[in-house]
Amino acid sequence: xxxxxxxxxxxxxxxxxxxxxxxxxxxxxxxxxxxxxxxxxxxxxxxxxxxxxxxxxxxxxxxxxxxxxxxxxxxxxxxxxxxxxxxxxxxxxxxxxxxxxxxxxxxxxxxxxxxxxxxxxxxxxxxxxxxxxxxxxxxxxxxxxxxxxxxxxxxxxxxxxxxxxxxxxxxxxxxxxxxxxxxxxxxxxxxxxxxxxxxxxxxxxxxxxxxxxxxxxxxxxxxxxxxxxxxxxxxxxxxxxxxxxxxxxxxxxxxxxxxxxxxxxxxxxxxxxxxxxxxxxxxxxxxxxxxxxxxxxxxxxxxxxxxxxxxxxxxxxxxxxxxxxxxxxxxxxxxxxxxxxxxxxxxxxxxxxxxxxxxxxxxxxxxxxxxxxxxxxxx
Amino acid sequence: xxxxxxxxxxxxxxxxxxxxxxxxxxxxxxxxxxxxxxxxxxxxxxxxxxxxxxxxxxxxxxxxxxxxxxxxxxxxxxxxxxxxxxxxxxxxxxxxxxxxxxxxxxxxxxxxxxxxxxxxxxxxxxxxxxxxxxxxxxxxxxxxxxxxxxxxxxxxxxxxxxxxxxxxxxxxxxxxxxxxxxxxxxxxxxxxxxxxxxxxxxxxxxxxxxxxxxxxxxxxxxxxxxxxxxxxxxxxxxxxxxxxxxxxxxxxxxxxxxxxxxxxxxxxxxxxxxxxxxxxxxxxxxxxxxxxxxxxx
Ligand SMILES: Nc1ncnc2c1ncn2[C@@H]1O[C@H](COP(=O)(O)OP(=O)(O)OP(=O)(O)O)[C@@H](O)[C@H]1O
Ligand SMILES: [Mg+2]
Numbered sequence: 001x002x003x004x005x006x007x008x009x010x011x012x013x014x015x016x017x018x019x020x021x022x023x024x025x026x027x028x029x030x031x032x033x034x035x036x037x038x039x040x041x042x043x044x045x046x047x048x049x050x051x052x053x054x055x056x057x058x059x060x061x062x063x064x065x066x067x068x069x070x071x072x073x074x075x076x077x078x079x080x081x082x083x084x085x086x087x088x089x090x091x092x093x094x095x096x097x098x099x100x101x102x103x104x105x106x107x108x109x110x111x112x113x114x115x116x117x118x119x120x121x122x123x124x125x126x127x128x129x130x131x132x133x134x135x136x137x138x139x140x141x142x143x144x145x146x147x148x149x150x151x152x153x154x155x156x157x158x159x160x161x162x163x164x165x166x167x168x169x170x171x172x173x174x175x176x177x178x179x180x181x182x183x184x185x186x187x188x189x190x191x192x193x194x195x196x197x198x199x200x201x202x203x204x205x206x207x208x209x210x211x212x213x214x215x216x217x218x219x220x221x222x223x224x225x226x227x228x229x230x231x232x233x234x235x236x237x238x239x240x241x242x243x244x245x246x247x248x249x250x251x252x253x254x255x256x257x258x259x260x261x262x263x264x265x266x267x268x269x270x271x272x273x274x275x276x277x278x279x280x281x282x283x284x285x286x287x288x289x290x291x292x293x294x295x296x297x298x299x300x301x302x303x304x305x306x307x308x309x310x311x312x313x314x315x316x317x318x319x320x321x322x323x324x325x326x327x328x329x330x331x332x333x334x335x336x337x338x339x340x341x342x343x344x345x346x347x348x349x350x351x352x353x354x355x356x357x358x359x360x361x362x363x364x365x366x367x368x369x370x371x372x373x374x375x376x377x378x379x
Numbered sequence: 380x381x382x383x384x385x386x387x388x389x390x391x392x393x394x395x396x397x398x399x400x401x402x403x404x405x406x407x408x409x410x411x412x413x414x415x416x417x418x419x420x421x422x423x424x425x426x427x428x429x430x431x432x433x434x435x436x437x438x439x440x441x442x443x444x445x446x447x448x449x450x451x452x453x454x455x456x457x458x459x460x461x462x463x464x465x466x467x468x469x470x471x472x473x474x475x476x477x478x479x480x481x482x483x484x485x486x487x488x489x490x491x492x493x494x495x496x497x498x499x500x501x502x503x504x505x506x507x508x509x510x511x512x513x514x515x516x517x518x519x520x521x522x523x524x525x526x527x528x529x530x531x532x533x534x535x536x537x538x539x540x541x542x543x544x545x546x547x548x549x550x551x552x553x554x555x556x557x558x559x560x561x562x563x564x565x566x567x568x569x570x571x572x573x574x575x576x577x578x579x580x581x582x583x584x585x586x587x588x589x590x591x592x593x594x595x596x597x598x599x600x601x602x603x604x605x606x607x608x609x610x611x612x613x614x615x616x617x618x619x620x621x622x623x624x625x626x627x628x629x630x631x632x633x634x635x636x637x638x639x640x641x642x643x644x645x646x647x648x649x650x651x652x653x654x655x656x657x658x659x660x661x662x663x664x665x666x667x668x669x670x671x672x673x674x675x676x
Contacts, residue, residue, distance in 0.1 A: 061577050081580045094578040098596045107592075108582035157582070 010085065010160040011072030012036050013058065013193065018067035020053050020217075027053045029217035031067070035195060035210075037160075040187050042204035043197045045214030046240070046372070051197040052091070054214075055163050058195065059088045071160060082111075087154035091165040093146045095138035101125075101149055102134040108157040124156040127186065144175045151183065155190055162187075164196045168203065180207055201241045205229070213237050215372070231361050233276040235283065236372035238363070244285045245332045246369045249362075251280050261362070264328045268303040270360040281365030289335040290359035293322060293351050295343045300354035308332070308351045324351060427649035438643040445646075452650040456634050460658070463631040466545070466620075467613035470552035471560075474609050475602070477553070478560035482601070485561075486568035500561050508555060512622045515551045516542055519623070547623040548630075552613045559608035567601025568594070603670050611659055631655055 013035040020028040028050040035041045043051045056062035058069060060081030069076045076084055087108065095104050102121055109117045125131040128148040138146055147167055154162055167183070168176045184207050187194045198204050204211050205225040213220045213228065213236070221228060221237045232238035235246065249263040259272045263284055275282065294300055305326065312323035320342065322334040334353065336342040345351065428448055429440035453460065485496045503511055519525050519541040529535045541547050571594065579589040617632030624630075631651060638648035 059581055061581070080585070081577075082583045082585050086581075088578070088581045090574055090578060092572075092574060094572065094574040096575060096578070096593060098593075107579070107584075111583040111588060153582070 010037065010074070013161055013195070014068075014070040015054075015058070016068045016070065018054070018057060018069065019065045020050070020057060020062065021065045026217050028057070028064075031217070031219060033212060033219060033222075035161075035193060037072075037193055038191055039209045040184065040194045040196065040207060042208035042211045043195065043214055044199065044201060044204040044211050044240070045220075046199055049214045050217040051199075051214055052165055055088070055165050055195065055197055058161070059086050059163055060084050061088075085160040086163060087157050087159040087161075088163040088165065089147075089150045089154050089167045091167070091169065093138075093150040093167075095146055095149060095153070097138055100135050100137060101130070101141070104138065104149060105153045105156055107153065112157075120156055124152045127155075127189070128152045128182075143170055144179060147171065147179060148182075151186065155186065155192060158190070159192060161193045161195065164194060166198055167196075168198075168200075176203070183207065205241070213240060215240075229287075230359075231274060231276075232285070233363070234371070235285075235363055235367040235369055238285050238361070239370070239372035243288055243333065245288060245291075246283045246285050246363075247330065247332075248365065249282045249284045250365075251275075251282060258357070259362075263305070264326070264330075266305055268305075268360070269357045270362055271358055274358070274360060275362040277362060277364040279364050279366075283363040283365055283367050283369065285361045285363060286355055286359065288321070288333040289319070289337075290355045291332070291334040291336075292354045293324070293334050293336055293342055293345070294354060295345075296350050296352055298343075298352065300352060302354050302356040303360070305353045308353055310345050310347055310349045310351055313345065313347060324353065423649045423652060426645050427653055429646045438645075440646060448646050448650045449654060452647045453654055455647075456631060456651065459629050459631045459634050460654075462628070463614050463655075464658070464662075466549050466552065466628075466630060467610050467616075469549050470556065470613045471606050471610045473549065473553040474557055474560040475606060478557060478564055478605065479602070482561050482564035482568055486565055487573075497565070500558050500565075504558065509618060509622075511555060512551055512618055515554055516547075516622055519547050519550070542623060543625040543628075545624070545628050548620050548628050551619040551623040552616060555616075555619065556609040556613055559612075560605040563604035563608065564598060564601040567598045567604075571597045599670060603667065606666075607663060611663070614659055615655060 013033075015031055015033040018028055018031045018033075019026070031050075031054065043054060045051055053062060057064050060076070060079060060083075064077065067077075071085070076086075096107065099107070102125075105121045105124060106117050109120055114120070121134075122131060125134055128151060130145060130148055130152070133141060133145065133149075138149070141149065147170075150167065151164075164183075168179050171179060180203055183194075183196075196204070196207060208225060210222065211225055211228055212222045215236050221233050223231075225241075228237060229241050232241065232244075235244075238244045238246075247263055249261040249268075252260045252262050252267065254260070254272055257272055258269050259275055261268055261270060261282060261284060268284075270284070292300070296306070307327040308324040310322055311325045311331065314321045315338075317338070319335045319337055322336065322345070324332045324334055326332060332353070425442065426440070428442065428444045428446060430443045430445050430448075432439045432441050481500070485493060485500075489496050506514075517523055521540060521542075526535075526541060530537065575593055575597070576589050579593045580586075584592060615632050617630060617636045620628050620630045620633050621636075635648050635651050635655075638644045638651065
């Protein structure tokens with residue numbers, strides 16, 4: 001199935017200044033996006049940020065207020081949905097309740113008058129390992145099975161593009177993890193471009209090659225999962241993907257690739273490439289697991305912050321989480337692996353923190369530290 | 380059809396008291412049925428095989444278990460029987476042809492006017508059935524708008540009229556039963572998840588194919604309910620034929636009516652009623668089997 005017949009005729013999906021307004025509400029705001037052919041692309045963002053709307057415009061179920069959609073060199077903007085080489089796995093699966101599983105999967109093939117329906121359907125049912133359920137009705141299937149049939153019904157058509165709108169949202173955690181692996185495997189197997197919409201950052205990170213973080217109808221940042229995590233450009237992205245400690249600082253000097261920052265009275269180094277701000281005042285971000293925690297006086301490498309006091313310790317199996325209060329009255333969060341590297345600490349102990357400069361990122365000082373935090377709790 | 384699942388909700392409560400609750404809930408309905416349906420039915424069955432008392436006055440009958448009554452009743456009135464079914468069928472088809480687009484438009488295209496349109500569909504119910512039928516006579520009558528429009532466009536001759544014809548009876552029934560057709564179809568269309576139609580479009584079906592393959596099959600429960608709710612009362616109706624028809628458009632309802640109330644020939648009237656009921660039951664059983672709606676949830 002890897003050599004898809006239509007895929008050869010198509011290419012990258014390009015959204016060019018796409019805008020969608022409902023009345024005077026801007027659901028998608030002047031969005032530019034290129035989704036490379038064959039990639040597993042995730043649109044990640046909090047509820048209501050315009051993910052579904054974007055997907056529906058790509059599928060042709062919603063008309064953009066302005067802007068253009070291209071697949072390769074073809075302009076799809078005014079093409080009817082049933083003429084687009086695009087298939088969707090809907091948020092609620094939308095399987096046809098009056099048709100058997102077999103007929104559900106065969107639906108698209110029959111509409112296009114394709115021969116060898118039986119063969120293709122059986123092949124794709126085998127791929128999702130549900131061949132034995134071909135004569136059942138959708139209501140007789142479990143949630144996970146319905147989800148796989150929804151995927152099968154879409155990929156059997158070998159579209160140039162498969163759109164998945166939170167396809168795993170209704171499943172419990174264990175099944176969701178399993179389906180994530182399966183979907184990823186299917187994508188590699190069939191080689192179709194997947195555009196996967198989710199508000200689960202972990203899901204996006206484990207599955208996608210490229211993630212676009214969306215917020216209020218715009219793309220906040222686009223990149224590989226590691227890139228977004230290690231080098232977020234806004235507080236929203238930093239908070240939406242994982243947790244961060246933000247400390248206010250000011251730039252003191254720049255020498256070559258390094259910048260020196262006054263961080264609440266301590267001079268630290270950060271790679272200039274990791275500073276996405278041109279301002280003097282910065283928000284310096286350090287992920288909790290990047291910190292190392294030491295007894296006062298122990299040897300450290302990299303950047304160092306002194307004068308911390310442990311205010312809380314919680315043991316969570318693979319790691320221990322510390323709350324440390326700094327002299328400027330800010331609580332920092334530190335995760336240490338339980339691999340014997342960290343000292344034995346108790347509440348009230350004085351500690352020193354250290355971290356490697358290249359694990360630092362810096363944002364504009366006027367960024368909202370709390371931006372995007374709701375998304376983390378949302379799950 | 381819509382009530383099919385009602386019983387299951389209470390059945391899940393465990394314990395002996397819980398087991399009894401569904402039956403208790405059924406009780407008033409069952410009593411009602413027994414009192415006003417089963418007992419009269421038995422009475423009717425009993426009447427249908429009676430014969431007149433020899434030398435007795437009119438209306439005096441004795442039980443002789445004469446099954447020949449049925450044969451006589453049917454053979455004497457076979458024309459009215461077939462007319463009833465043909466008229467009812469035509470009225471049902473017409474009502475379906477008018478109601479489906481109407482219900483579809485209300486369900487999917489009416490936007491904020493949905494509720495107003497629904498009220499308009501039911502509005503005729505605020506007046507009595509009889510009054511509506513008489514009004515229909517006015518509409519189709521010599522002074523009415525229909526005749527004058529048809530005459531203006533020379534679609535009918537100056538001396539043709541519509542009242543007292545089969546057409547008047549059939550259109551009258553169509554009109555009277557329209558809400559019974561429209562509402563169930565509307566209800567089942569309304570229940571369809573619009574995302575199913577989007578999914579169909581997403582899977583290369585154009586508008587018409589989506590309607591044929593998805594929307595229409597999913598609205599079948601409503602179509603079946605609507606056609607039954609129209610056909611059954613239409614087949615037994617006598618008001619429309621009485622008010623809008625002529626002696627050659629008499630339906631079986633008119634015969635039963637006159638046997639019961641004018642000729643006081645109770646056994647024939649009862650036998651006719653039973654035959655009508657049996658015929659309708661058979662037709663409907665065949666129809667439901669063919670429509671295959673039991674497969675739809
Ligand atoms: N048909 C519509 N009419 C008016 N507003 C709409 C319509 N569809 C979506 N919106 C609005 O547009 C915004 C984006 O909606 P969208 O469905 O794209 O969000 P989403 O990112 O998919 O959210 P979720 O994660 O909750 O599914 C929301 O604020 C929503 O209220
Ligand atoms: Mg959505």
